[in-house]
Amino acid sequence: MTTRHPKGPLIDAEPARRHVRNLMSAGVSIVRIAENAPVGFAIVSGLIYTRGPSRGQAQKIRLENARRILAVRAENVVTGYVNPAGTHRRLQALMANGWPQLRLGPHIGLHPAYVNAVLKQTSIYGTTAASVAAAYDRLWNQDPRQHGVTVGTYKKVRGVARAHGWAPPGAWDDDTIDDPNAHPEWTGHCGTDRGWWTHKRQQLPMCPRCETAHQKWLADHAHLDSQTLNRARFRARAEASQREVDLAADGRELLSYGVPVDQAAERLGVTRNHLQQAMLRHPAPANEVTAA
Incomplete structure (x- = not known):
């Protein structure tokens, strides 16, 4: 229009x-x-x-x-090579969503066997980067099972991505995915101890920033006796859990007013993936009032 x-x-x-x-x-x-x-x-x-x-x-x-x-x-x-960081992340994110390399090749315009080679290259042609980015824009929110990928292959590919700690599309910002120094935002609070607890509760692959933050938290509390330390850890876990409950409730309220999930996540200061996971883990209680 x-x-x-x-x-x-x-x-x-x-x-x-x-x-x-x-x-x-x-x-x-x-x-x-x-x-x-x-x-x-x-x-x-x-x-x-x-x-x-x-x-x-x-x-x-x-x-x-x-x-x-x-x-x-x-x-x-572009006639030369470019940094492959964004290309690698896009391919890995699609695999985290269950897209096998053999299925990605035709979407990118590459021989299927070459997709794995691209993931290992330290520099790639700019045209290849552009082709992968275009395919990513088309496929990031598509269910590969609706495009002929079997359930078994879908689960296997997701398992491989999880074992490697590859972040899904929801953890990446379109404006920073090509920045080699950028980090995926798995939880909306990565780089903090709260993020570490969110990883654990949602059973997400642990990111290095959250692991570092948690180790720092432990070091900062190392002077406490075991009983006091356990209470502090329980409080940290409970606080992370309660904030997630509140996030899920706020997300449902925005969605009930017709706000798209992407915009709801942006307003709440978290990633789309984090908001969706929070709502799945904390469904609406029977007495929760929603907008008509």
């Missing part, structure tokens, strides 16, 4: 935004995207960074500008 504008019709900015993210994951800077479109730098950067009413970025874009941005191709701009 388009909206009339004095300088041309306005359309949904999401396709152009996804394309910009894919180009960035292939090593194309915002400046290069703007130059090759050509459109103003502010138009491209606004798709990613300008704060908006819901998803955090511009919601509309002029049709002509969208066409120009979508016409930019990574293979025409």
